[in-house]
Amino acid sequence: GQQLNQSPQSMFIQEGEDVSMNCTSSSIFNTWLWYKQDPGEGPVLLIALYKAGELTSNGRLTAQFGITRKDSFLNISASIPSDVGIYFCAGQHSNYGGSQGNLIFGKGTKLSVKP
Amino acid sequence: GAGVSQSPRYKVAKRGQDVALRCDPISGHVSLFWYQQALGQGPEFLTYFQNEAQLDKSGLPSDRFFAERPEGSVSTLKIQRTQQEDSAVYLCASSLGQTNSPLHFGNGTRLTVT
Numbered sequence: 001g002q003q004l005n006q007s008p009q010s011m012f013i014q015e016g017e018d019v020s021m022n023c024t025s026s027s028i029f030n031t032w033l034w035y036k037q038d039p040g041e042g043p044v045l046l047i048a049l050y051k052a053g054e055l056t057s058n059g060r061l062t063a064q065f066g067i068t069r070k071d072s073f074l075n076i077s078a079s080i081p082s083d084v085g086i087y088f089c090a091g092q093h094s095n096y097g098g099s100q101g102n103l104i105f106g107k108g109t110k111l112s113v114k115p
Numbered sequence: 116g117a118g119v120s121q122s123p124r125y126k127v128a129k130r131g132q133d134v135a136l137r138c139d140p141i142s143g144h145v146s147l148f149w150y151q152q153a154l155g156q157g158p159e160f161l162t163y164f165q166n167e168a169q170l171d172k173s174g175l176p177s178d179r180f181f182a183e184r185p186e187g188s189v190s191t192l193k194i195q196r197t198q199q200e201d202s203a204v205y206l207c208a209s210s211l212g213q214t215n216s217p218l219h220f221g222n223g224t225r226l227t228v229t
Contacts, residue, residue, distance in 0.1 A: 003157060003159075004157075031215075041223075042223055043158065043220050045217045048215065050215065088158075101146065101148060101163055101171075102160050102171060102174075103150075103158075103160060105157030105158050105159070107155070108157055
């Protein structure tokens with residue numbers, strides 16, 4: 001199935017560093033979402049973006065919906081150990097009665113702690 | 116419970132066996148989704164229910180996959196004659212179904228076909 005291009009695939013962080021990841025698509029989306037998934041758990045929504053150009057923050061997390069509607073980025077400032085995990089971007093073309101539904105996910109960015 | 120509950124957490128099936136995976140959505144959530152997540156990949160959409168109606172099954176990979184939600188609450192994903200490529204984590208998600216209602220995911224069922 002279709003997936004988004006998400007980069008980087010993995011990165012190592014040191015506590016206090018800022019982190020940046022992005023997602024691109026060949027098609028336009030109406031909604032961009034960012035999720036975090038810990039081992040053995042389901043994805044948890046971090047930030048949702050609904051308008052081209054929108055910039056939204058959630059604590060130390062900031063995400064933007066690209067002007068072209070084909071890309072999005074997520075920044076994490078002043079990282080802490082519990083930021084470790086896999087981050088997924090997801091785009092949505094259609095809207096099932098207003099609910100976020102048929103999502104297309106990226107392959108994920110794995111955040112690990114620098115040894 | 117407070118969240119989406121899936122059972123079993125782990126399922127090992129011999130190739131050719133049928134399996135049934137259960138999802139208990141959050142009470143009152145009208146929308147229910149099934150996703151398949153292969154190892155090292157993002158989740159991929161399988162099917163969508165609004166109450167008991169299956170409105171989209173475009174993501175089901177073959178006719179061996181069947182999902183139902185007969186009373187608009189609990190849902191079951193059934194896979195007949197399992198094959199090795201069916202090995203994955205199957206995630207269920209539910210939402211209120213209102214404008215911009217977020218999806219709440221369960222912790223998934225990890226299916227291993229040997």
